[in-house]
Amino acid sequence: MDVYEAVTSRRAVRGFTDEPVPREVLERVLSAAAWSPSGSNIQPWTIFVLTGLLLADLKTRAVERVAHGDPWDDRQYEMYPSVLKSPYGERRSAFGKERYGALGIARDDWEGRQRAAIANWNCFGAPAALFCYIDRDLGRPQWADVGMYLQTVMLLLRAEGLHSCTQMAWSQVRETVAEVLSPPDGLILFCGMSIGYEDPAVTYVRTGRARLDETVTFVSG
Numbered sequence: 776m777d778v779y780e781a782v783t784s785r786r787a788v789r790g791f792t793d794e795p796v797p798r799e800v801l802e803r804v805l806s807a808a809a810w811s812p813s814g815s816n817i818q819p820w821t822i823f824v825l826t827g828l829l830l831a832d833l834k835t836r837a838v839e840r841v842a843h844g845d846p847w848d849d850r851q852y853e854m855y856p857s858v859l860k861s862p863y864g865e866r867r868s869a870f871g872k873e874r875y876g877a878l879g880i881a882r883d884d885w886e887g888r889q890r891a892a893i894a895n896w897n898c899f900g901a902p903a904a905l906f907c908y909i910d911r912d913l914g915r916p917q918w919a920d921v922g923m924y925l926q927t928v929m930l931l932l933r934a935e936g937l938h939s940c941t942q943m944a945w946s947q948v949r950e951t952v953a954e955v956l957s958p959p960d961g962l963i964l965f966c967g968m969s970i971g972y973e974d975p976a977v978t979y980v981r982t983g984r985a986r987l988d989e990t991v992t993f994v995s996g
């Protein structure tokens with residue numbers, strides 16, 4: 776698979792089969808992803824990979840907790856600004872409309888949205904997940920490094936025939952994640968990432984993108 780195909784075939788997959796992901800595949804992907812760049816090569820990512828009974832246990836705890844309507848854990852970072860200005864707000868609304876529209880859930884059907892959201896904490900059925908932490912003393916450039924690292928992981932997963940879904944939703948139940956992973960003090964859980972083989976029976980709508988000239992300006996003299 777060439778890089779263009781890896782990039783364009785990657786999407787947030789929200790339906791996985793239960794086919795296990797071999798440990799050696801995950802090791803190969805994460806060994807290669809370690810070559811991601813970072814400012815001054817500080818490699819600011821701390822990753823936990825969870826499979827098997829421990830992942831099953833985490834899913835059960837998280838889904839039960841959310842289903843009971845427990846409040847989210849205190850935020851360690853804001854997922855979005857409270858007011859998402861233009862054009863970001865419009866893009867977010869378009870995404871919500873697309874995603875929930877495809878599931879037949881109406882705009883004002885908050886219960887329906889909540890039911891769909893609960894699938895996050897079941898990893899959309901995936902048999903493997905990684906959890907990505909960053910030290911709380913690091914700053915915005917290091918968060919950007921972590922983003923590059925995660926995209927590298929996702930592209931390498933495509934090269935292995937695997938799919939993924941990055942999920943900030945896991946940060947909302949970070950204490951439940953910590954009960955299972957016992958991460959060292961001082962780390963912020965940025966996100967989880969479900970990993971597995973796509974379930975072709977789960978339908979989806981491919982998310983769109985802004986036109987190139989909305990986000991890119993060529994300047995030449």
Ligand SMILES: Cc1cc2nc3c(=O)[nH]c(=O)nc-3n(C[C@H](O)[C@H](O)[C@H](O)COP(=O)(O)O)c2cc1C
Nearest residue numbers: 785786787788870895940941942943944945966982
């Ligand atoms: C940092 C990050 C966090 C995300 N969190 C979630 C999440 O919690 N749940 C979810 O279903 N999708 C999540 N997504 C997936 C995005 O919704 C998705 O990437 C975006 O809509 C573009 O669609 P595509 O990845 O299918 O091209 C996240 C993506 C990123 C990069």
